[in-house]
Amino acid sequence: MSVRIKDLPLEEVVAPGRGGCPGCAAVIGARMVTKIAGQNTIMVNSTGCMCVNYGYAGAPLFPYVHSLFENAGAVASGIDAALKADNRRDDINLIVYAGDGGTVDIGFQALSGAVERGHRFLYICYDNEGYMNTGVQRSGATPYGASTTTSPLGKISKGESRPLSRRKDMVRVMAAHGIPYTATASIAYPLDFMRKVQTALAIDGPTYIHLLSPCSIGWGIDPKDTVKVARMAVQTSFAPLYEITGGRQFKVNLRPVNLKPVQEYLSMQKRFRHLLDDPIELDIIQRAVDENWTYLSNC
Amino acid sequence: MRQYLSGNKAAAEGARLAEVKVVAAYPITPQTSIVEYLASFVANGELAAEMIPVESEHSAISATYGASLTGVRTFVASSSQGLALMHEALFMASGLRLPIVMAIANRALASPVTIFTDHQDSLAQRDTGWLQFYVEDCQEVLDTILIAYRVAEDCRVLLPIMVCFDGFYVSHISEPVDVPDVAQVREFLPEFKANYPVLDIANPKMFNVMAFPQFFEEFQRDKHESMVGSEQVIKEAMLDFERIFNRSYSMIETYCTEDADIIIAGLGSMMGTVRTAIDQLRSTGLKIGMAKIKSFRPFPYQDLAQALKGAKVIGILDRDISPGSTGIVYQEVLATLQETPNKCIVDFVLGLGGRDVTIDTIEKATGILEQVLSGSELKRRVIWVDENREVLDIWKVGETNVG
The missing domain is CATH 3.40.50.970 (Thiamin diphosphate (ThDP)-binding fold, Pyr/PP domains)
Known part of the structure; x- marks a missing residue:
């Protein structure tokens, strides 16, 4: 499958008037998703930035439910079953669009159960690496060294202390469920992301896409730089683009010709600024990123 | 079939x-x-x-x-x-x-x-x-x-x-x-x-x-x-x-309430036992009846008030407890009867965690209701009608014999 810009519909399914922050990557991502999915879509949002984004004047032009924080997978299961029972299932795109808190942390059980049972739905986690809607608290997706309000910088703390190598790797965790398709994606590579959405929606079964979503407020970046930061995450291989088919078949989608040092990614974000003049910390992060990239390259 | x-x-x-x-x-x-x-x-x-x-x-x-x-x-x-x-x-x-x-x-x-x-x-x-x-x-x-x-x-x-x-x-x-x-x-x-x-x-x-x-x-x-x-x-x-x-139900199901001085009210399967106990107690001349609360939400205040209208003493069977207050059904019945002050309402907590509610239990509760009917005052707001005194004496949190 492939996506060409000239084939994309001009119509916008996510209508203006949302309550999102300027430069919100989750909204940019939602727009890309709906360019592929169109109005023949039922969307479930777990509690997070996007349910606030949608919940004001600007309504999406497809059926939508804000579930609860931890149950988007279960609510999608019910919708899938009801559509089947009612002979309405065939051509409807059922999509969960949930943040990392609702996915990696509190919603993990419901997601795991839903994919294990084999419901047909696409689960997209927009990962802004923390609880950004409630004021930047750390989550299971927060990277090592990031300063958040619950992993703050202090006299004896350098921000989030859990090593990068032990951050919950949702794509591989989901692939370990043996589901047909999982992938990472980036708003800086829209054609790659939209192809992945298209691929996932064509599959009669559970699929998962993990979308890195830089957050201007939580990450300390200028709203105009959201896409730049997302691109640098890929070009430093801090957040590589890859997909796993059938739970086993890895494919790296983009191999930067010249991998940039991770410092170039970190230095764009205020949440890491305390690490920038600390060569030991930078080395710890660079080595973890290198190890992951080597692992992926050999898969 | x-x-x-x-x-x-x-x-x-x-x-x-x-x-x-x-x-x-x-x-x-x-x-x-x-x-x-x-x-x-x-x-x-x-x-x-x-x-x-x-x-x-x-x-x-x-x-x-x-x-x-x-x-x-x-x-x-x-x-x-x-x-x-x-x-x-x-x-x-x-x-x-x-x-x-x-x-x-x-x-x-x-x-x-x-x-x-x-x-x-x-x-x-x-x-x-x-x-x-x-x-x-x-x-x-x-x-x-x-x-x-x-x-x-x-x-x-x-x-x-x-x-x-x-x-x-x-x-x-x-x-x-x-x-x-x-x-x-x-x-x-x-x-x-x-x-x-x-x-x-x-x-x-x-x-x-x-x-x-x-x-x-x-x-x-x-x-x-x-x-x-x-x-x-x-x-x-x-x-x-x-x-x-051809089967009839109501939000409040009554039994022998028309002339009853004492009415027992509550929820669930124990109300079948109450019905049998009432038959026995009635044979001794006691004017006792029953109101089974089938609908708890919505709570049928008017129907229940109507059912309890003639009673002088009302016993509530609570198979539940709101610790620090009373049984939960009791609170609802109090709210029902707030405008009819000339009634005594007694709260029995019983049958918790599967403890059997037997005809004996109901007769014991009725004995207390009879005392109230003849003018006795109750010392406690909640009556644990079927208490196990022996366990209660041992099981006192904070004392050394609990371990």
């Missing part, structure tokens, strides 16, 4: 006859066999439904409201810890105004651990915006599930309903049950068609969006007023049920 069914089987038969389209449930004693029966109905093609064997009770109710919001008839069942785990999502089901029916095989809550019955689990959910019916025997389980769908789906109500029956005493005891045929049921309960907004591609709507302070209260008020108004709908449904099936 007359069959020999347990309460759990009767509940499953009720869901089958209602031709539910989606069932989501998680195993928990003593509810488990409801789900097993339904799974077997689906496996044998006796019920054309999707079964979702969810990974938790929270997901059971979540999948159910997802399915209900998609516009199909849904069924779910639970008990005890599982129902407690559902708590958060119960508000979603009522807030989204979804006509879900849930069977509850009542069971006490830990700690300490027990698998046996009391009403703490469902009474702890009384403020979630669900209607609650408490039933006494297996026939009533089946019938009430059908009545519940009829009421829940009525556009004047559109609220979810719990049908509660005692774990083991009803869930696992088999009795002859008249199982109606599908045609009769269809006459009472037409095929479900959501005549309100659902997740529908042709008519896209957003659900569970933010309501700011200028709106939120009105949503709650509408839910409350719909619940209050459901009394009329319940009565209509019960009358129609009687017309079609």
Whole structure:
């Protein structure tokens, strides 16, 4: 499958008037998703930035439910079953669009159960690496060294202390469920992301896409730089683009010709600024990123 | 057709006859066999439904409201810890105004651990915006599930309903049950068609969006007023049920109350024991009667006040306790009788964690009510009518003999 810009519909399914922050990557991502999915879509949002984004004047032009924080997978299961029972299932795109808190942390059980049972739905986690809607608290997706309000910088703390190598790797965790398709994606590579959405929606079964979503407020970046930061995450291989088919078949989608040092990614974000003049910390992060990239390259 | 069914089987038969389209449930004693029966109905093609064997009770109710919001008839069942785990999502089901029916095989809550019955689990959910019916025997389980769908789906109500029956005493005891045929049921309960907004591609709507302070209260008020108004709908449904099936139910069921000085009121299967005890006590000349509260939400204040009108002393059987206050049913009855001060109302807490409520228990409680009738004052607000003094003396938290 492939996506060409000239084939994309001009119509916008996510209508203006949302309550999102300027430069919100989750909204940019939602727009890309709906360019592929169109109005023949039922969307479930777990509690997070996007349910606030949608919940004001600007309504999406497809059926939508804000579930609860931890149950988007279960609510999608019910919708899938009801559509089947009612002979309405065939051509409807059922999509969960949930943040990392609702996915990696509190919603993990419901997601795991839903994919294990084999419901047909696409689960997209927009990962802004923390609880950004409630004021930047750390989550299971927060990277090592990031300063958040619950992993703050202090006299004896350098921000989030859990090593990068032990951050919950949702794509591989989901692939370990043996589901047909999982992938990472980036708003800086829209054609790659939209192809992945298209691929996932064509599959009669559970699929998962993990979308890195830089957050201007939580990450300390200028709203105009959201896409730049997302691109640098890929070009430093801090957040590589890859997909796993059938739970086993890895494919790296983009191999930067010249991998940039991770410092170039970190230095764009205020949440890491305390690490920038600390060569030991930078080395710890660079080595973890290198190890992951080597692992992926050999898969 | 007359069959020999347990309460759990009767509940499953009720869901089958209602031709539910989606069932989501998680195993928990003593509810488990409801789900097993339904799974077997689906496996044998006796019920054309999707079964979702969810990974938790929270997901059971979540999948159910997802399915209900998609516009199909849904069924779910639970008990005890599982129902407690559902708590958060119960508000979603009522807030989204979804006509879900849930069977509850009542069971006490830990700690300490027990698998046996009391009403703490469902009474702890009384403020979630669900209607609650408490039933006494297996026939009533089946019938009430059908009545519940009829009421829940009525556009004047559109609220979810719990049908509660005692774990083991009803869930696992088999009795002859008249199982109606599908045609009769269809006459009472037409095929479900959501005549309100659902997740529908042709008519896209957003659900569970933010309501700011200028709106939120009105949503709650509408839910409350719909619940209050459901009394009329319940009565209509019960009358129609009687017309079609020749079995009659009411929100407050009375027995020998007309001339009674003493009336005992309460919920669930123990009210059958009360009925038998009343027969015995009446033979000794005592003017005693019973009011079984079938509908706890909505609480039928007027009907109950009417039933208790002639009594001088009223005993409430609470198979539950709100620690630091009183039994929960007692509070509701006090609210019912607030304008009739010349009555003595006594709260009995009993039957917790499966302790058997026997005719002896009822006679013991009646003895206390007789003393009150003859003018004695009670020292305690809550009477633990069947207390185990020996255990109580040992089990004092903080003392050295507890270990």
